[in-house]
Amino acid sequence: MEEKILKISSLFLTVMITAALVVLSRFSVVNRKEAKHEQMSDLQMLAYYTKQAEEEEDITFRQQLRLELPPDMAEDEVIIQNDYVKQLVTIQIPGVEKDYFSSHPLLGRSDSIDDLYMEKGVIEITLDAVYEVKSTVADGYLYVDFLTPQQVYDKVIVIDAGHGGGAPGAIKQEIMEKDINLAIVLELKELLDQCDRNIGVYYTRTEDINPTFDQRAQLGAKAKANLYISVHSNSTTDGQMSEYNGTEVMYDEMKEEEGLSSKHLAQICLEEVTGLSGSKNNGLTYGNGIYIIRNNEAPAALIETGFMTNQAELNKLTSPGYQKIIAQGIYNAIMRALDEGY
Ligand SMILES: [Zn+2]
CATH class of the missing domain: 3.40.630.40 (Zn-dependent exopeptidases)
Incomplete structure (x- = not known):
């Protein structure tokens, strides 16, 4: 009897320790991820969230960017400017919360992007050359394509x-x-x-x-x-x-x-x-x-x-x-x- 209790309690202990270890390791993974986010540039974040979304949503992003728009936002409310002399494209989503892009990350990929900067409803994209910007809105998403002049x-x-x-x-x-x-x-x-x-x-x-x-x-x-x-x-x-x-x-x-x-x-x-x-x-x-x-x-x-x-x-x-x-x-x-x- 005593032996059985001992066995049960040691089993209980093992389960508890394992559970604690799992919780701890998860916690440290989350911590590492958060720490990683702080070090990541906006361009790395784009790649990171895109990969994550591709795994979770079972979709593949090609040479295109996708951004979820706030509900009821009309296409013409999004302001897209293309300063081709600086090769700088600015996308403005007016009236969104400060941390909008952390809950609605920009997704997709483009070989034409040299740098990316996102802050409070404004996305600044530095391109490696002159491109024409083609944007479309469908099902609440803004899609952005970069086309060469040719x-x-x-x-x-x-x-x-x-x-x-x-x-x-x-x-x-x-x-x-x-x-x-x-x-x-x-x-x-x-x-x-x-x-x-x-x-x-x-x-x-x-x-x-x-x-x-x-x-x-x-x-x-x-x-x-x-x-x-x-x-x-x-x-x-x-x-x-x-x-x-x-x-x-x-x-x-x-x-x-x-x-x-x-x-x-x-x-x-x-x-x-x-x-x-x-x-x-x-x-x-x-x-x-x-x-x-x-x-x-x-x-x-x-x-x-x-x-x-x-x-x-x-x-x-x-x-x-x-x-x-x-x-x-x-x-x-x-x-x-x-x-x-x-
Ligand atoms: Zn002159």
Whole structure:
């Protein structure tokens, strides 16, 4: 009898110890997981929750992101912004709790994501290149796809309005080069917006801001652009007003000059712009010394539309009518270049 009691109590003890060990080990696993969460970046969290959801829900996430929206949230309440110059996509879910993303984690995967940051209803996604964002809402979920410009457009071009923001470029008689360049680019944008070809156009700026030289130069490569055109206005080296006037176009003289080269693109721009504007043709000039030309992977031409140091040309460059003509010349150059196979 005593022996039996002993056996039962030792069995009881074993069961209790085992149970305690299981509870303890579980507890430490949870603790480890929580500790891991604190160290994990938002990008690692995405991978972690996605794997967990795939195991639990028996689904497979492909190249797409999925976010559960708050109940009754309409598609147009989600704000998605795509700053393609910075390759930064921002998704805003207005009015959610601070910890919304911990209870409704972002799921999915994408090889295009370089970095991810989530905070209080805002998701910031840094992409490795320029992508078009396609979003859809179905069954309470927001689905986000990143498409390359080439998946969306037949041809891709980049337009750069020189200078901007705190970098005015040349200043003559209180007229700033950055404003002339932007005015021409905005006229060009109107023409390109109406173009019935399926062209994706990426602008380094469409307002008075100053993207870095690197952001400007990189945009050609990041969008895998077929061609790149930068718009500037010229000044003589000493900056003094003079008789010297006319249009010239810069290209990278250190690059391959056969076929669809920067040089040939520059030649097309020169012919089309001077042909339409009547500005003096000053020819092509070497541009390897210019950062955005030297560091551009796309065939690139930098158009110096005219001299701000020539009074007559300065007057023209500031007139909306002439800006429109220059823009039309650049537009014609783009169409001709694409026709030629760029
Ligand atoms: Zn300039």
